[in-house]
Amino acid sequence: METLNDKLAGKKLELEYPCNWCYKVIASEKETLEKAVKDVIEEREHKLTTSNTSKGGKYVSMNLDLLVHNEDDRQFIYDALKRHQDIKMVL
Template sequence: MEIINDSTQKLELEYPCNWTYKIIGRERQVLEQAVHDVICERAHTLEHSNQSCSGTYLSMNLDLLVHNEDDRNFIYEALKAHQNIKMVL
């Protein structure tokens, strides 16, 4: 099966808007600290999402208000660059 995305449309968002990042790591407390390191005192919610079958990895949903596309992308890149976050979706 082949999936082809031939859409040339850009995602249109109205800012400010709420945005959810899914972050994946190994320990809940370490992920909570990593989020704090990146967004400091900015209002947000962080909730457990899922855990791998073996318990090695867990995912959390980070919800917060983003003010514009640059803000959204900056937070994504900062989360992705943090040494204790394995993946950001």
């Protein structure tokens, strides 16, 4: 029996742009993460909300919601966040 994951495997995500997009961003501390996000998106309108803190308190995650204009814009922001030295992971 074919599962949903089987059906979605290899399929490109189809979005209608512009659209709101949420990145989950993970770093070692909240203030560092907030500054890193500002470094990447500069003055662009966004909403940054606290998501989780790891059990041992070593990592924090926040949700970054903003309007993306097209696929290149969405991917550019993802890549820029991922490359930032203070950001551990982007989902």
